[in-house]
Every structure is written in structure tokens, then in C-alpha cells.
Amino acid sequence: MIRLDGLGKRYPDGTVAVAELDMAVRRGELVALVGPSGCGKSTTLRMVNRLIEPTSGRIVLDGDDVTDVSAVELRRRIGYVIQQVGLFPHLTVGDNVATVPRLLGWDKKRQRERTAEMLDLVGLPAKTYADRYPHELSGGQQQRIGVARGLAADPDVLLMDEPFGAVDPIARDRLQGEFRRIQSELHKTVLFVTHDVDEAVRLADRIAVFSQGGKLEQFADPATVLGAPANDFVADFVGADRGLRRLAVQPVEEQDLLHPPVVRLSDRAADARRAVDGAPEGYAVVVDDAGDLRGYVGARALTEVPPDSPVEDVARRFGETVELGTFLRRALSELVQHDAGWLPVVDGDRFLGVLTPEAVYAALRRTVPGDGGVDAEQEAPLLKAV
Numbered sequence: 001m002i003r004l005d006g007l008g009k010r011y012p013d014g015t016v017a018v019a020e021l022d023m024a025v026r027r028g029e030l031v032a033l034v035g036p037s038g039c040g041k042s043t044t045l046r047m048v049n050r051l052i053e054p055t056s057g058r059i060v061l062d063g064d065d066v067t068d069v070s071a072v073e074l075r076r077r078i079g080y081v082i083q084q085v086g087l088f089p090h091l092t093v094g095d096n097v098a099t100v101p102r103l104l105g106w107d108k109k110r111q112r113e114r115t116a117e118m119l120d121l122v123g124l125p126a127k128t129y130a131d132r133y134p135h136e137l138s139g140g141q142q143q144r145i146g147v148a149r150g151l152a153a154d155p156d157v158l159l160m161d162e163p164f165g166a167v168d169p170i171a172r173d174r175l176q177g178e179f180r181r182i183q184s185e186l187h188k189t190v191l192f193v194t195h196d197v198d199e200a201v202r203l204a205d206r207i208a209v210f211s212q213g214g215k216l217e218q219f220a221d222p223a224t225v226l227g228a229p230a231n232d233f234v235a236d237f238v239g240a241d242r243g244l245r246r247l248a249v250q251p252v253e254e255q256d257l258l259h260p261p262v263v264r265l266s267d268r269a270a271d272a273r274r275a276v277d278g279a280p281e282g283y284a285v286v287v288d289d290a291g292d293l294r295g296y297v298g299a300r301a302l303t304e305v306p307p308d309s310p311v312e313d314v315a316r317r318f319g320e321t322v323e324l325g326t327f328l329r330r331a332l333s334e335l336v337q338h339d340a341g342w343l344p345v346v347d348g349d350r351f352l353g354v355l356t357p358e359a360v361y362a363a364l365r366r367t368v369p370g371d372g373g374v375d376a377e378q379e380a381p382l383l384k385a386v
């Protein structure tokens with residue numbers, strides 16, 4: 001979808017912002033560009049829409065070399081969202097959103113319809129917001145307008161430069177969540193500059209880690225960047241707490257699950273007791289005849305009822321369950337919140353196994369395919385502190 005071939009920018013004063021960058025971004029993919037200040041992320045982004053003219057190399061968009069295409073034509077194909085939004089203060093919200101469609105000469109009706117659609121998409125209905133001015137909106141609302149404006153001409157590609165950088169952490173968290181929802185609907189090809197590793201991990205399909213001069217140190221999915229940093233530079237950049245960050249991207253898998261004894265609702269208490277006694281966990285998971293999860297039962301409860309009573313009489317319900325594929329962070333958070341030693345994992349209603357804090361820890365330590373640099377020793381004390 002986007003291919004950068006030997007793309008470079010040398011400023012007249014001799015500064016090499018980007019030396020020679022080769023990078024390919026797939027259709028519908030969200031790629032985060034991260035790296036220390038001054039490493040050439042913004043320059044790279046702005047070369048793609050020609051706000052900055054490259055001094056070498058090519059930009060190929062959907063097979064077309066756009067290195068020489070006019071800036072107006074590029075604006076139709078490439079949306080742009082920046083930090084501090086850059087809304088025009090003297091234009092209404094509606095006119096701001098319609099900026100590119102207006103430049104492209106769309107008729108008024110089509111502009112209005114598209115504006116309303118975009119405002120709905122970002123959760124700011126046109127009826128209420130279209131005629132307001134930017135200063136009448138909160139910072140977070142202004143950022144949403146920025147996103148609506150970037151998407152208004154339905155570009156194939158969206159470039160975002162620290163789009164949520166200027167808002168407080170709570171608004172930022174909400175904007176990130178909303179943007180994920182929007183992206184899951186629209187599947188735009190997005191290049192996203194951020195200096196926030198957590199934001200990159202949360203939003204990106206792949207993360208490109210740059211060092212000075214626009215050198216691409218690693219380009220991989222978040223789990224790989226965190227779990228198997230390509231070199232010391234990447235490991236340092238993603239931080240010593242990358243093990244914790246990995247909680248946000250690593251899913252609960254079948255191999256993480258433990259399998260305590262399972263009894264049925266209709267089983268006799270005495271039989272269930274025998275099953276529990278033979279296992280180290282001290283409890284059994286209770287399912288119905290279809291194998292659906294119905295609760296759990298502890299050893300003691302089973303001795304407090306007549307041996308012939310059905311398990312149903314003493315089974316207790318779970319506070320919470322998680323699905324296979326849930327990210328470890330959510331699972332761990334449930335474990336902590338319910339002060340539980342274990343958490344049932346289900347597929348729909350069907351019981352699959354249980355997850356324990358130790359299993360979460362083991363899952364994080366499991367090496368990522370192609371692992372080159374996980375330093376498990378270094379991570380261990382951090383994880384124990386969770």
C-alpha cells in the first residue's frame with residue numbers, strides 16, 4: 001500500500017533527518033513510528049504527503065510513484081491529523097471538517113452530508129456541534145474534530161502526528177479507545193507518530209522503532225518488539241518495563257491454562273469430594289451436562305452436605321470469566337480486582353481451563369518466536385511486584 005524506497009531528507013544546513021529509509025506498510029495496517037526526539041519520525045511522515053520534499057528516494061502509494069504527484073492530489077488520497085489539531089479558529093466545526101472536500105470542489109450538499117457523517121463517527125453529532133467554533137470545545141473534542149477532518153475526504157491513507165499528544169491522560173485514553181473503534185470500522189492505512197510506547201502498543205499492528213537519522217532499528221508487531229527487541233537500542237527505548245507492557249498485547253492461550261478437577265451439577269457430593277481430594281487445587285470446577293461452566297465447589301462445602309446431595313446444592317457462581325484470546329493485562333486485572341487465585345477461561349459458555357497469577361507470569365516469560373533478546377532475569381523482579 002505505502003512503500004518508501006530509499007527515502008531521505010537532508011536539510012540545506014547539512015542535517016540528515018532521514019538517511020535512506022526502506023519501509024513497506026500494508027493496506028489497512030496501523031503502523032506506529034516511535035523513537036527518541038529528533039530521530040526523523042515527523043520528517044518521514046511529512047515526506048509521505050509532501051509537506052516536506054524528500055531529497056532522495058521514492059514514495060509508492062498503491063503501486064503509483066507519488067514522489068512527483070501534486071500536493072492537492074495527495075491531499076485527497078492522504079488525510080493528515082496533527083497534535084494541537086490545527087483547527088481554523090474562525091471557521092465553524094462543520095467548515096473545519098469540510099476543509100479538504102471544499103478544496104476538492106465537492107458540492108455543498110455532499111460536503112454537508114459527509115461532515116455530518118464524520119461528526120457522528122467521532123461521537124460529536126452535527127446537530128449540536130457543527131455550528132460551534134473550535135474554542136467552544138474541550139481539548140479532547142478538538143482532537144476528535146481533527147480526526148473527523150483527516151477522514152473527511154475518505155482518504156486511503158491517514159497520517160497522524162502525535163494526534164493525542166496535547167490532551168490529559170484520561171482524555172487520551174478515551175481518544176485512543178475511540179480511535180481503535182473507528183479504525184476497526186474503517187481499516188484505513190495509518191502511519192502514526194508517537195513518542196508514547198504504550199500508545200504505540202495499544203494502537204499499532206506494527207511498530208517501527210527509529211534511531212537518529214531515520215534509521216529503522218526494528219519493524220515488527222508490538223508483542224515481538226516488546227518480547228524480542230532486535231538490539232540494545234530497541235530494548236532501551238521500549239524500556240525496562242517492557243515485560244509489563246507485554247501484558248497489553250499478549251493473549252491468554254490454551255497452553256497457559258491449568259486444569260483442575262471438573263465435576264457435574266448432578267454428581268453426588270461424596271464423588272465430587274473424592275475428585276477434589278485427589279487434586280492439589282482444593283476445589284473443582286462445576287459444569288452442566290453440556291460442558292458449560294456453572295460454578296465451582298470447594299472441598300469443605302462438599303463435606304458439609306449429605307454425601308448423596310447433588311453438587312448443584314453447594315456450587316457457587318463465578319464473579320468473572322474471560323475468553324481465550326483476552327489480553328493478559330485484563331485477565332490479571334480481574335485476578336487482582338476479585339482477589340482471586342484463579343480465573344476461569346471460557347469459549348462462549350464452554351469451560352476451557354483456569355488461569356492463575358503464576359500462569360500469567362509464565363506466559364509473559366514464554367519466549368516470542370524468533371526471540372533474540374528477552375532478558376527474563378531482568379523482568380522477574382518487576383513482574384513479582386505486580
Ligand SMILES: Nc1ncnc2c1ncn2[C@@H]1O[C@H](COP(=O)(O)OP(=O)(O)OP(=O)(O)O)[C@@H](O)[C@H]1O
Binds near residue numbers: 012013016038040195
Ligand atoms: N528545517 C530544518 N532544518 C534543519 N534541520 C531540521 C529542520 N527540520 C528538522 N530538522 C532536524 O531533522 C531531525 C529530525 O526531525 P524530526 O522533526 O523529523 O524528528 P522527530 O523524530 O519527529 O522528533 P520529535 O519527536 O522531537 O518531534 C532533527 O535533528 C531536526 O533538528
